[in-house]
Amino acid sequence: MNDRTRGRAGGGCMTDQADGRPFLKVEGVSKSFGGVRALSEIELEVNRGEIRAIIGPNGAGKTTLINLISRVYPPDRGRITFAGRDITRVPTHRIASVGIGRTFQNVALFRGMTVLDNLMLGRHPLMRPGIFSSGIYWGLAQKKEVEHRARVEWIIDFLEITHIRKTLVAALPLGLQKRVELGRALAGEPTLLLLDEPMAGMNVEEKEDMVRFIFDINEELDKTIVLIEHDMGVVMDISQRVSALDFGVKIAEGTPDEVRANPAVIEAYLGTAAQQASR
Amino acid sequence: MVNRECGVFFSTYAADMRLFPLPLTRWTMVGIAGLGFVVFPLVASDYFLNIANLVCIAAVGAIGLNLLVGYTGQISVGHGAFIAAGAYAGALVVTRAGLPFWIALPFGGLMAAVVGAFFGIPSLRIKGLYLAIATLAAQFIIEWLIIHIEWISGGAESTVTVPKAAIGPWVLDTLLEQYFLNLIVLSLAIVFAMNLVRSPIGRAFIAIRDRDVAAEVIGVNLFRYKLLAFAVSSFYAGVTGILYALYLGAANYEQFDIATSIDFLAMIIIGGLGSILGSVFGAFFITVLPMALRVAVDGAVTAALFLFPAANISHVVQSMTAVKLILFGGLIIVFLIVEPEGLNKLWRNIKDYFRVWPYSY
Ligand SMILES: Nc1ncnc2c1ncn2[C@@H]1O[C@H](COP(=O)(O)OP(=O)(O)OP(=O)(O)O)[C@@H](O)[C@H]1O
Ligand SMILES: [Mg+2]
Numbered sequence: 001m002n003d004r005t006r007g008r009a010g011g012g013c014m015t016d017q018a019d020g021r022p023f024l025k026v027e028g029v030s031k032s033f034g035g036v037r038a039l040s041e042i043e044l045e046v047n048r049g050e051i052r053a054i055i056g057p058n059g060a061g062k063t064t065l066i067n068l069i070s071r072v073y074p075p076d077r078g079r080i081t082f083a084g085r086d087i088t089r090v091p092t093h094r095i096a097s098v099g100i101g102r103t104f105q106n107v108a109l110f111r112g113m114t115v116l117d118n119l120m121l122g123r124h125p126l127m128r129p130g131i132f133s134s135g136i137y138w139g140l141a142q143k144k145e146v147e148h149r150a151r152v153e154w155i156i157d158f159l160e161i162t163h164i165r166k167t168l169v170a171a172l173p174l175g176l177q178k179r180v181e182l183g184r185a186l187a188g189e190p191t192l193l194l195l196d197e198p199m200a201g202m203n204v205e206e207k208e209d210m211v212r213f214i215f216d217i218n219e220e221l222d223k224t225i226v227l228i229e230h231d232m233g234v235v236m237d238i239s240q241r242v243s244a245l246d247f248g249v250k251i252a253e254g255t256p257d258e259v260r261a262n263p264a265v266i267e268a269y270l271g272t273a274a275q276q277a278s279r
Numbered sequence: 280m281v282n283r284e285c286g287v288f289f290s291t292y293a294a295d296m297r298l299f300p301l302p303l304t305r306w307t308m309v310g311i312a313g314l315g316f317v318v319f320p321l322v323a324s325d326y327f328l329n330i331a332n333l334v335c336i337a338a339v340g341a342i343g344l345n346l347l348v349g350y351t352g353q354i355s356v357g358h359g360a361f362i363a364a365g366a367y368a369g370a371l372v373v374t375r376a377g378l379p380f381w382i383a384l385p386f387g388g389l390m391a392a393v394v395g396a397f398f399g400i401p402s403l404r405i406k407g408l409y410l411a412i413a414t415l416a417a418q419f420i421i422e423w424l425i426i427h428i429e430w431i432s433g434g435a436e437s438t439v440t441v442p443k444a445a446i447g448p449w450v451l452d453t454l455l456e457q458y459f460l461n462l463i464v465l466s467l468a469i470v471f472a473m474n475l476v477r478s479p480i481g482r483a484f485i486a487i488r489d490r491d492v493a494a495e496v497i498g499v500n501l502f503r504y505k506l507l508a509f510a511v512s513s514f515y516a517g518v519t520g521i522l523y524a525l526y527l528g529a530a531n532y533e534q535f536d537i538a539t540s541i542d543f544l545a546m547i548i549i550g551g552l553g554s555i556l557g558s559v560f561g562a563f564f565i566t567v568l569p570m571a572l573r574v575a576v577d578g579a580v581t582a583a584l585f586l587f588p589a590a591n592i593s594h595v596v597q598s599m600t601a602v603k604l605i606l607f608g609g610l611i612i613v614f615l616i617v618e619p620e621g622l623n624k625l626w627r628n629i630k631d632y633f634r635v636w637p638y639s640y
Binding site for chain 2: 070071072091092093094095096097101102104108109110111112113117120121122124125127129131134135136137141142145146149150153184185188
């Protein structure tokens with residue numbers, strides 16, 4: 001709990017921007033899987049309040065980067081700091097209380113549960129359940145449940161999913177599942193959100209909704225956002241800065257226009273397009 | 280009107296989060312409790328009281344196993360061993376220390392919980408069938424310890440004789456008194472488990488079952504919660520063990536072998552994985568089915584001997600015993616094909632029917 005408050009205070013807009021330290025900093029991070037070098041010597045700096053897009057062709061290492069930041073696995077080399085704190089070796093289950101929430105490329109909701117319970121689980125890092133008070137329930141545990149429920153209901157309203165709150169997530173279409181997963185990440189009250197292709201597999205209308213939610217989360221709820229996205233149109237709309245990866249290396253960074261005009265980026269995308277065409 | 284879901288709205292979160300939000304289910308539960316505590320004891324013969332006792336005791340252990348396997352997704356075939364651990368721990372507390380059974384119950388449960396948590400440690404690294412094999416080791420190790428440490432087993436037969444439960448001078452020695460004891464323990468076990476699974480702990484269990492990586496990233500400590508699941512599950516197993524020892528008058532490791540573990544797995548699969556009430560149904564089914572088959576087969580033997588007086592009696596009895604086993608296995612398979620989600624699903628179907636009754640579309 002202490003870490004959390006410290007993380008928050010350290011991540012405050014004023015302090016960070018004032019002393020020029022980035023909110024999230026990835027330094028010289030590398031990761032290999034067996035013989036595959038998924039990421040090499042990655043440098044990344046994200047400021048507080050930013051919406052940063054990460055682009056790159058398939059297999060570029062985007063998901064690996066997010067997995068490293070959210071501590072799904074450790075890097076082989078390098079250092080990751082968040083809100084002034086070294087999180088390179090933080091235990092995975094502590095990453096949520098550090099203030100980092102995320103969604104997954106292949107929706108990773110708890111399928112046997114309702115939307116409501118998925119979001120309640122998102123608040124798990126803010127709960128300290130005891131075995132006896134849980135089994136006896138009436139009294140203390142119930143009081144806390146009601147408090148957490150109120151916060152979760154606020155997010156359910158915010159994301160406009162009130163009508164499905166009691167539905168099992170397995171029964172929902174992909175578009176809604178992605179929105180529920182966003183809600184689960186928000187429920188943990190993170191300061192940094194990592195979104196892995198939040199719009200993949202959505203139709204135009206669903207994409208527009210998602211873009212609107214991401215904007216609102218950034219502006220109204222004051223969350224810093226790092227998102228992976230393939231749709232360049234969306235990336236142009238949504239983000240101030242873009243980082244491009246290819247074969248595990250950062251090949252470009254800048255405003256969406258700069259990155260789109262960058263020869264290395266064009267090469268990377270054309271390369272894959274050409275490869276796919278020649279197949 | 281108020282019996283149906285349509286038209287029932289909740290104005291507070293607390294009301295929405297009740298154990299049985301719908302009035303109909305609430306009254307059904309009151310009705311079932313009334314049957315169990317009042318009507319059945321008034322009408323049941325000793326034969327049925329004995330069955331009810333065995334069902335109640337088994338149901339406690341089945342609920343425990345379901346918390347681990349059905350809710351948390353950790354397969355265990357060591358449940359029999361954890362039952363044995365509780366049975367011996369409880370028996371020793373009663374016989375050696377002379378403490379009353381109501382201390383032995385939580386004590387044996389706690390001992391079993393410690394043993395269970397210890398043998399649950401491999402679950403941090405392995406899953407599925409590999410974990411099943413690791414828990415199988417618990418079965419053999421605990422059996423070996425009980426047999427070979429004389430301080431526990433009390434000698435060659437490895438049997439610890441246990442006096443009947445007593446509250447002060449009142450000895451619970453009739454089937455009826457024991458039925459009330461077992462039913463009360465079962466009721467507590469049910470309520471505690473139902474509360475647990477709707478609490479943050481229960482949600483964490485299910486999250487581990489459904490998606491362990493995502494659970495960890497959103498803040499569930501896999502180490503803590505997997506071991507907690509093993510501990511709680513084994514606590515239930517331990518309580519079952521002591522109830523058996525009190526009821527049967529002895530703790531004996533032979534009662535709690537690998538076949539016991541398999542029986543308990545059968546109970547929760549038949550009853551429905553991830554369902555508390557299903558565990559009770561499953562315990563009933565697996566306890567009663569062999570008895571019913573025995574009655575049926577005995578009848579068939581008598582009939583066969585009556586129709587063919589010249590038949591060889593031992594042959595008839597032998598083949599009928601085989602038929603009994605085949606029927607037992609066959610019925611379970613048929614049942615699982617008809618209702619793969621277990622007895623609990625059947626119960627839900629009935630409930631759903633009445634919930635919208637009479638508008639059944
Ligand atoms: N757990 C893993 N084990 C082995 N190889 C992996 C693993 N995760 C990723 N890789 C490899 O690392 C490389 C980068 O994968 P990553 O998933 O990060 O790419 P990506 O940029 O997210 O691609 P996509 O757009 O397809 O999602 C790929 O070659 C992939 O095969
Ligand atoms: Mg990816």
